Structure formats: C-alpha cells, structure tokens
Amino acid sequence: xxxxxxxxxxxxxxxxxxxxxxxxxPPKRMDTRFGNAVGMAKAQQTVNPDASLNTAPVxxxxxxxxxxxxxxxxxxxxxxxxxxxxxxxxGTSGGxxxxxxx
Numbered sequence: 001x002x003x004x005x006x007x008x009x010x011x012x013x014x015x016x017x018x019x020x021x022x023x024x025x026p027p028k029r030m031d032t033r034f035g036n037a038v039g040m041a042k043a044q045q046t047v048n049p050d051a052s053l054n055t056a057p058v059x060x061x062x063x064x065x066x067x068x069x070x071x072x073x074x075x076x077x078x079x080x081x082x083x084x085x086x087x088x089x090x091g092t093s094g095g096x097x098x099x100x101x102x
Contacts, residue, residue, distance in 0.1 A: 061069070
C-alpha cells in the first residue's frame with residue numbers, strides 16, 4: 001500500500017506538469033473592442049428586441065393554413081417535382097459540344 005501511494009505521489013506532479021504544457025494561454029494584450037462586432041451584428045439583425053413581450057395573437061395566417069403551408073414545404077424536399085421545361089429550352093439538346101470546330 002505504501003509503495004502505491006509513493007508512485008502516485010511521484011506521478012501526479014509530473015502528470016500535472018505535462019498537462020499544463022498543453023494549455024493555450026490567451027494573449028496578454030487584447031483590443032478593448034474585442035467581441036464588439038458580434039454584438040453589433042446581433043443588434044443589427046434584430047427587428048424588434050421586445051417581440052417576446054407581445055402576447056397578442058398573430059394576424060394573417062390561421063393554424064390550418066400554416067399547417068398546410070408547412071406540409072407543402074416539407075413535401076417539396078421529399079417529392080421533388082420534375083423541372084419545368086420552358087421557352088429557354090427550345091432548340092437546345094441539353095448537351096455541350098465543347099472544343100473547337102473544324
């Protein structure tokens with residue numbers, strides 16, 4: 001038992017020194033405005049900061065219409081419709097000849 005505790009006592013400080021060698025330290029001098037760009041970007045993208053306080057019901061789309069829109073949106077990724085062929089496709093075969101003609 002005494003032998004085990006001696007090994008542990010010797011190995012722990014060495015292990016701690018090895019592990020602290022892998023730690024990265026932040027730079028000692030940082031810009032005083034470091035991180036302000038993220039806060040400014042968030043503020044510029046927020047239309048109404050007090051939107052969570054508004055408990056009035058939303059007007060415009062009822063629940064059934066919203067549910068149908070979401071179902072159509074989700075199904076559009078599962079069952080992709082065939083691409084429509086229009087006036088831009090007239091006279092084209094879809095292939096490319098490439099290279100030079102002789």
